[in-house]
Amino acid sequence: MDLPADAPNGEELREARERIAPWVHRTALMSNATISRLVGTTVLFKCENFQKVGAFKARGALNHLLQQPWERIEKGVVTHSSGNHAQAVAWAARLLKVPARIVMPENSAAVKVAAVRRYGGEIAFCEPNDEARETAARKIVEETQSHFVHPYDNRDIIAGQASVGLEIVEQLDHPELILAPVGGGGLLSGCALAARYYGTDLPVWGAEPELASDAYQSLREGRRQPAMPAKTVADGLRTGLGELNFGIIRSAVKGIGLCSEKSIVRAMRLIWERMKIVVEPSAAVPLAALLEGTIDRGGRQVIVVLSGGNVDLNRIPEILALDEDG
Amino acid sequence: MDLPADAPNGEELREARERIAPWVHRTALMSNATISRLVGTTVLFKCENFQKVGAFKARGALNHLLQQPWERIEKGVVTHSSGNHAQAVAWAARLLKVPARIVMPENSAAVKVAAVRRYGGEIAFCEPNDEARETAARKIVEETQSHFVHPYDNRDIIAGQASVGLEIVEQLDHPELILAPVGGGGLLSGCALAARYYGTDLPVWGAEPELASDAYQSLREGRRQPAMPAKTVADGLRTGLGELNFGIIRSAVKGIGLCSEKSIVRAMRLIWERMKIVVEPSAAVPLAALLEGTIDRGGRQVIVVLSGGNVDLNRIPEILALDEDG
DSSP: OOOOTTSOOHHHHHHHHHHHTTTSOOOOEEEOHHHHHHHTSOEEEEEGGGSGGGBTHHHHHHHHHHTSOHHHHTTOEEEEOSSHHHHHHHHHHHHTTOOEEEEEETTOOHHHHHHHHHTTOEEEEEOSSHHHHHHHHHHHHHHHOOEEOOSSSSHHHHHHHHHHHHHHHHHOSSOOOEEEEOSSSHHHHHHHHHHHHHOSSOOEEEEEEGGGTHHHHHHHHTSOOOOOOSOOSOGGGOSOOOHHHHHHHHHHOOEEEEEOHHHHHHHHHHIIIIIOBOOOHHHHHHHHHHHHTOSOOTTOOEEEEEOBOOOOGGGHHHHHHTTTTO | OOOOTTSOOHHHHHHHHHHHTTTSOOOOEEEOHHHHHHHTSOEEEEEGGGSGGGBTHHHHHHHHHHTSOHHHHTTOEEEEOSSHHHHHHHHHHHHTTOOEEEEEETTOOHHHHHHHHHTTOEEEEEOSSHHHHHHHHHHHHHHHOOEEOOSSSSHHHHHHHHHHHHHHHHHOSSOOOEEEEOSSSHHHHHHHHHHHHHOSSOOEEEEEEGGGTHHHHHHHHTSOOOOOOSOOSOGGGOSOOOHHHHHHHHHHOOEEEEEOHHHHHHHHHHIIIIIOBOOOHHHHHHHHHHHHTOSOOTTOOEEEEEOBOOOOGGGHHHHHHTTTTO
16 A cells, blocks of 8 residues: 655655754664563664653654744644653753643643653643543634644654654664554654665564554554553553554554553563663553564564653552562 | 772783673763753763673672682582672673572562572572571582682672773773762772772762761771661662772772762662663662762762662662652
């Protein structure tokens, strides 16, 4: 199936990469002998947990804002998010010296609120449901003439996240397979485009929790399925797939592997304990799928994108408890 | 004051570094803008949490074993430790293909026991007191003709840990000040020797919890003070100072800064949350002392040795609770 007509092209990916390069980290690749042995091949981890704001989201948000005419953003930018996109927009807006207004559900964790404030974001609380979030954001757009930034269903955002894939292609002589988690699909579709335009025989796979398997179902049904109830511990992956994202994923992604909640917790523990790095549950989903054997990697080495490291340490006991009898 | 006559010399430090280099990591230096801002100068972290066995202890243990005549170790090696030294000896012995017998208190955490077993160590449990540990180790030495490896009061061990300092001198054009935690004193005395022999105007400071301030007291009294009751959360620093270590520290270390338990927990949280890396409480002690202002750094930039990353994730709630009202 062809790529959607409005998917960013190869030139746009390269431009996005150059545009954001002065402000984001070219993150390291790390490996761990124990984990590679458990998986059965060399696994390299692309450490976006070390990225600005602690997650790949900094790339897309900045790429989008840097392309807006000044008149469109000088009064400010707005988004609704309780996660890494909120921090990314606040961070990128501060770089551009424009106000950031972030709509967050009133039951958001205190650390997430604090993180957004740390980057200078103003917070507007709303009731914890999608409708209230969208209404609140729309109201702010109208009242303040702020510019709305979608978290994933946006070609600039996708082109920005694609820089993860471009870096992988640069950093390795022959990357064999890229594996990224999928929530809204910005990271996965970006990596798939990067591999399509700049890789050589470089398949891209996605990984998703069973409890949030709308992307897997969407691929199987051939049309976009709605998000599932927000139950998975991988809180960054609870959102539904974007439309443009789905079009790209359908065309350019090889497959999506699923994993259980227990596998996610075990994979996260492995990464923390063996690699000594902090990753959020969503970032552990690809390793969980690899260990469950749901990625058909056909003997290839794997580059796993560790999407982020923003986890509330106070949540650790509750997260580990999901694997208590494991 | 002169260095003790039996302190390793500069040539021995260089040889130790070369001897162990094929098997240990030259660990990265990392920095973080927020932490540097909080401290008031650039802080670079030498990431020994990414070292083999997750702590600098791999360096000294390997340097010691590689210098033993085969007859002395072929029947095995033995040590008593409930911490990183146990893993380091088991790891180094496995490299040399000799048995490792580790005496551990019967109340050791399950993860520590598992870690030693992972490296192939045989464990002999004993009652949880110093006398029982030493008796058990001596008995094993007699029964099996194993070779005993002291955790820190040993010139090969000190020369091995000194490679941390040698790497810092190599990795930076002008390192300005090295700051390392002090327990038995192997790491601190090694770094001080490295700075003395290979640094240029490079002061070395130690950092210690108030609840385990025997090194601080020893420097003040001019003679070695016994270890304090094992109360600090920084479990790697509860041990008393070695004799050779004290002699080197007295001669070559500029001073020792103290910190409270709360500061340790806050510093650890900062490192986890901002740098996205896993460190054990002991490794956070230098940053805690810096933030408390007990290191007289005189405007210098600081290189902090992050000594290790071996922390039981199940202990996290209990550790964070020490700063609950903070």
